[in-house]
Amino acid sequence: MQYVANPPNPWLTHSVEWIGEPPETALEVFEETETRHIITHNDSPDVGFDYTVNCYRGCIHGCTYCFSRPTHEYLGYGAGTDFDRKIIAKVNAPELLRKELMKPSWKGDEIVFSFTSDPYIPLEANYKLTRRCLEVCAEFRQPIGVITKSALIRRDIDLLQELARHAKLGVFFTIPFTDVEVARAVEPFAPLPEARFHAMEALAAAGITVGIGIAPVIPGLSTDIPVLLKRAKEAGAQHAFINMLRLPGNVAPYFEERLREKLPTKADRVMNRIREARGGKLNSSVFGERMRGKGEYWAATERLFKIHCQRLGFNKKRTHQTAAGTTFRRPSAQASLFG
Numbered sequence: 001m002q003y004v005a006n007p008p009n010p011w012l013t014h015s016v017e018w019i020g021e022p023p024e025t026a027l028e029v030f031e032e033t034e035t036r037h038i039i040t041h042n043d044s045p046d047v048g049f050d051y052t053v054n055c056y057r058g059c060i061h062g063c064t065y066c067f068s069r070p071t072h073e074y075l076g077y078g079a080g081t082d083f084d085r086k087i088i089a090k091v092n093a094p095e096l097l098r099k100e101l102m103k104p105s106w107k108g109d110e111i112v113f114s115f116t117s118d119p120y121i122p123l124e125a126n127y128k129l130t131r132r133c134l135e136v137c138a139e140f141r142q143p144i145g146v147i148t149k150s151a152l153i154r155r156d157i158d159l160l161q162e163l164a165r166h167a168k169l170g171v172f173f174t175i176p177f178t179d180v181e182v183a184r185a186v187e188p189f190a191p192l193p194e195a196r197f198h199a200m201e202a203l204a205a206a207g208i209t210v211g212i213g214i215a216p217v218i219p220g221l222s223t224d225i226p227v228l229l230k231r232a233k234e235a236g237a238q239h240a241f242i243n244m245l246r247l248p249g250n251v252a253p254y255f256e257e258r259l260r261e262k263l264p265t266k267a268d269r270v271m272n273r274i275r276e277a278r279g280g281k282l283n284s285s286v287f288g289e290r291m292r293g294k295g296e297y298w299a300a301t302e303r304l305f306k307i308h309c310q311r312l313g314f315n316k317k318r319t320h321q322t323a324a325g326t327t328f329r330r331p332s333a334q335a336s337l338f339g
Contacts, residue, residue, distance in 0.1 A: 001088065004029040008126035015125035018151040018199075020191045023060060023084065029123065030088045032057075038096040038133075039111060046291045048241075049145060052115040053097060055129035057088035059117045061149055061190035064258040065216055067246040068116040079250040084189070087123060094132035101140050101330070108328025110168070111137070112145040120150035134159050141327045143168035147213065149175075149190045151199040157206050164208050167327045170239065173200050174213040178224050178231065185262035186218070186255075197235045204236025211239030211314075214305070218245045219273030219297055220266065226308045233312045240314040242305050244293040245274060247283045273297060 007029035011022045040052045058072060062084040069079035077086050090096075100106060113119040119130040137144050138159060144167065146153065146160075153160075153171065163169040173196045177183045183193055191199075204210050212232035214225055229240060247255055260267040274282055277293035284290055292298065309315055 001030050001032045001034070004031055008123065010122035010125040013125045015122075015152055015155060018154060018191065018195070019122040019125060020189055020195070023062065023189050025081070025085055027060065027123075028086045030086070031091045032088050033092055035090045035092060035096060037100065038090065038093050039100050039106075040115075042115070044290075045287050047115075049110055049112045051109055051111045052113070053093070053111055053119075053133060054114040054116050055090050055093045055119060055127075055133060056114075056117040056121055056123065057090075058083050058086055060084060060087060060121045060123065061118055062188045063149075063190060064186045064188075064255045065218065065245055065247070065251070067216075067248055067251060069251045069254065070249040071116050073250070080254045087121070089123060089127050089129060091127070091129065093129050094136055097133050098136050101136065101142060101328075106328075108142065108326030110143045110145055112147060114147065118148050118150055119146060120148045120152040122150075122152070124150075125152060125155075131156050131159065134163065137167070138162050139331055141167040141329055143326055143328065145169070146171040148173060149187070149196060151191045151195045154199050154202050157203060157208070160203065160208050161206055170209045170211060171203055172211045172213045172239070172241070173197075173232075174215045175228060175232070176214055176216060176218065176222055178227055182221055182263070186221070186258070197231055200232065200235040200237060209239070210235070210237050211241070212237050213241050213243070215241065215243040216245035217242050217293075217301060218270065219277045219293070220270035221263075222301075225301070225304055229305075229308045229312055229314070233314070238314065238317065240305075240309055242301070243291045244277065244298065246290055247274070248285065252282045 010019055038053055042050055042052060069083045072083045073079055113130060124130050134156060144163060160169060175193050175196050178193055180192060200210050214228055256271060259270060277295055277297045278284055279294045
């Protein structure tokens with residue numbers, strides 16, 4: 001892994017209108033060239049997909065609640081601000097993806113971009129690793145899903161349209177709040193909620209299947225689920241999901257510290273509500289419980305979500321695709337010669 005002494009500055013590119021405000025402190029960027037595999041298999045029953053690609057480690061959006069923060073500790077970094085400021089770019093990701101899709105063992109199950117980082121963090125404006133991986137997927141007609149907070153995805157509408165025509169594609173925007181004050185407190189460098197809705201509208205208008213992820217639901221802060229669903233429907237969303245807040249390991253103290261700093265009058269109520277929805281704890285690592293809460297609060301939240309999803313017509317079509325019904329095919333040598 002190589003430290004980049006003079007990394008690209010995404011806030012000086014033409015994409016700056018989509019990637020939000022620059023962080024308060026300087027970024028440190030590392031280029032990883034020794035990654036051996038880029039497709040990760042998930043064996044958790046809590047998520048609706050089996051395979052992911054993460055072109056980056058760490059995330060500039062700085063979401064204080066991100067359950068992926070502890071993955072940075074495996075690299076010797078911290079789960080706090082190190083996760084936001086020390087970013088690793090897997091610069092050989094597109095080449096690795098092509099190599100893995102060519103293996104006879106790959107059958108064409110859906111791949112999701114991404115799970116432990118956002119595929120459209122600001123550095124993507126320069127590195128274009130996600131775009132280049134999507135180009136590979138388009139060549140193979142590989143079914144994919146995208147989960148993002150970033151409006152930078154609008155840059156790739158042309159490529160997403162191609163994937164939608166010849167493969168299977170669904171894009172989810174995670175938007176847990178409409179309140180700008182709350183969003184800035186816990187998602188300090190992510191595009192504002194309305195910017196994500198505008199991006200959703202642009203993709204839907206281009207014929208791309210879009211959805212909203214109200215994720216995470218933070219007890220005491222997530223008070224506008226009906227408003228989010230209505231706004232998403234107006235923006236063209238067809239699908240919706242919710243996930244309960246997860247605070248594994250050192251994420252819990254970091255989240256609470258930032259919450260008390262940015263929203264001091266709400267902090268006690270939020271922390272108490274989280275414990276109420278987690279059976280007296282701040283987190284659960286048990287399969288089947290990690291993405292869902294417990295007790296009356298969570299039961300009421302799920303009922304509210306389901307009622308409004310039904311009323312607005314969400315989730316009528318299936319989004320996940322397995323190898324049994326895949327559009328995947330390996331390009332022949334002759335087809336490659338003629339594009």
